[in-house]
Amino acid sequence: MIIVRGNTLPDYSLLSMKAGSAEIDGYQHHEKWQYKPIMGVNVEEVAGDDIAELTQEEFTKAKKRIGTSRLIPSMFNLIRTFEDGLTLVINTMTEAVVLLNEAEKASFLSVEKTEKYGMVEIQLFLLGVLTKDDDSELFKLEVIRNRSAFASNDAINITIYPTQQCNARCFYCFENGEKQQPMTMETADNVVNYITKNVTENDEVVFRWFGGEPLVGANIIDYITEQVNANFGGKLKFSSIVTTNGFNITDDLIIRAKEKWHAKKFHLTIDGYREEHDRRKNYYNKSVDAYQKLLFDMRKLIDAGIFVVCRFNLDKKNIGQLDDILHDLEQFRGSDLFYIHTTTLRRPPNAPLEDYILAQDYDWAYDLIWRKMFSYGFYDGIKHILPLRLRGNCLACVMNEVLINSEGNLFKCLQHTTEESHKVGDCVTGVVFNQNYIDWLDVSIKRPQCQKCAYLPMCAGGCKEYWFENRPEISPCAREKTYFNTLTNLIHEWVTTGKIVERS
Numbered sequence: 297m298i299i300v301r302g303n304t305l306p307d308y309s310l311l312s313m314k315a316g317s318a319e320i321d322g323y324q325h326h327e328k329w330q331y332k333p334i335m336g337v338n339v340e341e342v343a344g345d346d347i348a349e350l351t352q353e354e355f356t357k358a359k360k361r362i363g364t365s366r367l368i369p370s371m372f373n374l375i376r377t378f379e380d381g382l383t384l385v386i387n388t389m390t391e392a393v394v395l396l397n398e399a400e401k402a403s404f405l406s407v408e409k410t411e412k413y414g415m416v417e418i419q420l421f422l423l424g425v426l427t428k429d430d431d432s433e434l435f436k437l438e439v440i441r442n443r444s445a446f447a448s449n450d451a452i453n454i455t456i457y458p459t460q461q462c463n464a465r466c467f468y469c470f471e472n473g474e475k476q477q478p479m480t481m482e483t484a485d486n487v488v489n490y491i492t493k494n495v496t497e498n499d500e501v502v503f504r505w506f507g508g509e510p511l512v513g514a515n516i517i518d519y520i521t522e523q524v525n526a527n528f529g530g531k532l533k534f535s536s537i538v539t540t541n542g543f544n545i546t547d548d549l550i551i552r553a554k555e556k557w558h559a560k561k562f563h564l565t566i567d568g569y570r571e572e573h574d575r576r577k578n579y580y581n582k583s584v585d586a587y588q589k590l591l592f593d594m595r596k597l598i599d600a601g602i603f604v605v606c607r608f609n610l611d612k613k614n615i616g617q618l619d620d621i622l623h624d625l626e627q628f629r630g631s632d633l634f635y636i637h638t639t640t641l642r643r644p645p646n647a648p649l650e651d652y653i654l655a656q657d658y659d660w661a662y663d664l665i666w667r668k669m670f671s672y673g674f675y676d677g678i679k680h681i682l683p684l685r686l687r688g689n690c691l692a693c694v695m696n697e698v699l700i701n702s703e704g705n706l707f708k709c710l711q712h713t714t715e716e717s718h719k720v721g722d723c724v725t726g727v728v729f730n731q732n733y734i735d736w737l738d739v740s741i742k743r744p745q746c747q748k749c750a751y752l753p754m755c756a757g758g759c760k761e762y763w764f765e766n767r768p769e770i771s772p773c774a775r776e777k778t779y780f781n782t783l784t785n786l787i788h789e790w791v792t793t794g795k796i797v798e799r800s
Contacts, residue, residue, distance in 0.1 A: 368427060386784075486724055606634070755772070
């Protein structure tokens with residue numbers, strides 16, 4: 297038996313389930329401004345090592361936990377057997393990843409016919425691959441989600457649009473066609489008053505500056521953070537995360553971001569290599585080499601101690617430029633403040649299907665992407681691609697989050713920030729517990745097909761917005777469903793050879 301990753305699920309005994317407490321596990325050794333852990337951080341895989349046998353004391357203790365119950369396979373197991381006889385099992389609830397030889401596989405598959413449990417069965421029970429027949433995994437998952445939705449000790453997340461104007465014209469932007477309105481000083485005062493009334497100096501607040509392009513409204517960010525800080529006499533613990541195209545980053549702005557906004561992280565986007573990036577961004581100001589400026593600004597942000605998440609938006613027209621982009625980003629490879637997030641570009645309505653990487657393309661696309669990430673040294677172990685249990689909910693589906701648009705109206709989801717029908721209040725009257733709000737905070741798993749799905753802990757029923765849109769080329773389900781072959785091939789390759797290589 298080879299364990300690639302062990303059981304990360306906290307022990308939810310009755311006494312540990314304190315009202316409102318958030319889920320705590322090995323992936324959450326990070327500050328609250330991170331919200332969710334960066335994939336792969338603080339995770340050590342032991343691929344290639346046979347698991348040490350349990351001591352007699354550990355074996356006996358585990359059997360006592362089982363008691364008179366029977367062991368059955370978990371409903372959240374993903375299983376694949378390879379030609380060399382090894383069987384890979386991924387448990388999406390406990391996150392355990394294990395490879396079994398043929399004898400161990402036989403023990404696993406025949407567990408319901410067995411009355412005596414040996415070392416293999418007990419190990420698989422401790423990993424969560426086997427579970428007790430009277431233990432409801434689905435209910436446990438519901439508990440985790442509800443604790444996340446209504447946690448009282450997590451950070452308060454406030455997403456603010458200082459403007460819905462933008463200095464770029466990205467063809468894929470989901471806000472195309474919406475109102476591009478800057479925030480007025482009157483609205484900014486309402487935002488400050490709303491925040492001051494609804495948080496205390498004992499709270500931790502994370503401001504998430506979005507847009508539009510938030511740096512077009514940098515003066516509003518200055519004003520809101522300065523006024524909020526002054527209203528609390530400098531005692532409020534707050535930080536900022538900025539999602540930006542980066543064009544308006546300057547040396548002075550980085551200083552302001554550090555000193556006034558308490559900026560911890562910038563999300564920046566690369567849309568292609570050099571000219572392709574600039575073409576897709578389509579900035580109004582074309583006098584600047586935007587791609588090269590972005591690289592310089594990433595260095596400045598990292599040198600200032602600000603975490604940089606660099607997102608690649610890939611489709612079939614720019615995925616061939618990945619080598620050139622990764623070559624330019626090698627300068628940041630050793631930094632603990634740099635992370636690459638590769639994803640596929642969401643197809644805009646009515647755009648040609650053949651230009652986009654759709655669900656049926658994910659196997660070959662992620663095989664290409666991940667092998668290049670290993671090749672360039674951005675991934676140093678299989679931990680970076682192992683699937684993760686969703687450690688809570690989308691920010692739209694938690695109590696301690698609100699989104700304020702440039703008009704001072706309150707919403708829950710980034711996809712809907714101008715439509716009256718999606719409002720949940722405004723900065724003058726506060727949150728209204730209308731049907732919109734209730735629908736977002738209802739995190740129960742209602743769809744029968746989701747309740748029976750082994751991927752459920754990874755997607756928690758999928759994106760509510762994607763379900764709402766009901767577009768066949770945009771699935772609300774976990775992407776791992778569509779690139780399962782690539783994922784399991786790479787895990788097997790890593791365990792059996794100790795490396796991942798690019799295909800020739």
